[in-house]
Amino acid sequence: GENVEQHPSTLSVQEGDSAVIKCTYSDSASNYFPWYKQELGKRPQLIIDIRSNVGEKKDQRIAVTLNKTAKHFSLHITETQPEDSAVYFCAASPAGGGNKLTFGTGTQLKVEL
Amino acid sequence: GAGVSQSPSNKVTEKGKDVELRCDPISGHTALYWYRQSLGQGLEFLIYFQGNSAPDKSGLPSDRFSAERTGGSVSTLTIQRTQQEDSAVYLCASSFQGRQETQYFGPGTRLLVL
Numbered sequence: 001g002e003n004v005e006q007h008p009s010t011l012s013v014q015e016g017d018s019a020v021i022k023c024t025y026s027d028s029a030s031n032y033f034p035w036y037k038q039e040l041g042k043r044p045q046l047i048i049d050i051r052s053n054v055g056e057k058k059d060q061r062i063a064v065t066l067n068k069t070a071k072h073f074s075l076h077i078t079e080t081q082p083e084d085s086a087v088y089f090c091a092a093s094p095a096g097g098g099n100k101l102t103f104g105t106g107t108q109l110k111v112e113l
Numbered sequence: 114g115a116g117v118s119q120s121p122s123n124k125v126t127e128k129g130k131d132v133e134l135r136c137d138p139i140s141g142h143t144a145l146y147w148y149r150q151s152l153g154q155g156l157e158f159l160i161y162f163q164g165n166s167a168p169d170k171s172g173l174p175s176d177r178f179s180a181e182r183t184g185g186s187v188s189t190l191t192i193q194r195t196q197q198e199d200s201a202v203y204l205c206a207s208s209f210q211g212r213q214e215t216q217y218f219g220p221g222t223r224l225l226v227l
């Protein structure tokens with residue numbers, strides 16, 4: 001089955017700096033890669049996703065890149081703000097799999113003032 | 114509109130007892146998923162429903178775990194003879210068609226087995 005690894009497990013940045021979180025996956029059949037943000041005690045919420053026919057996608061301060069050959073994808077947050085502090089999870093899903101998501105173990109992002 | 118809801122929000126039980134966790138998906142969503150999140154861990158897939166059938170039960174950790182969905186809506190996850198290692202947050206999610214689209218998560222049920 002699919003295996004998703006995520007790094008780093010914790011990340012501390014200064015407000016205004018950029019943050020990068022990286023994930024690798026094992027199943028070459030995976031072609032949908034969402035990122036979820038989970039604030040303390042809250043439910044996970046989708047922040048951005050990418051499909052394998054696209055190499056990069058941006059939404060304001062957030063971008064995701066995908067390298068299908070190397071089987072890795074990354075989340076980039078620019079101009080970080082304190083409200084970006086949360087746990088971020090990457091996930092992967094194969095086509096035709098009912099959208100079953102295999103998640104990484106999460107990155108605790110802390111944005112310091 | 115209303116999001117995914119789950120009940121109870123917290124459940125404390127004694128080892129060996131059975132528990133039932135409920136999920137109300139977003140109206141009109143045909144796909145429903147159960148995940149488990151242990152402390153400091155990622156989300157672990159348990160089971161996926163398309164309508165009332167469960168084409169993928171591969172994540173259920175043992176035969177003590179079962180789930181059903183009725184009327185293409187509400188789902189119940191049942192854990193029999195609970196063990197301490199079952200303690201976790203159980204999250205339900207739904208999506209429109211079970212294709213590669215956004216999964217919307219509920220607030221979870223925090224289960225503690227003493």
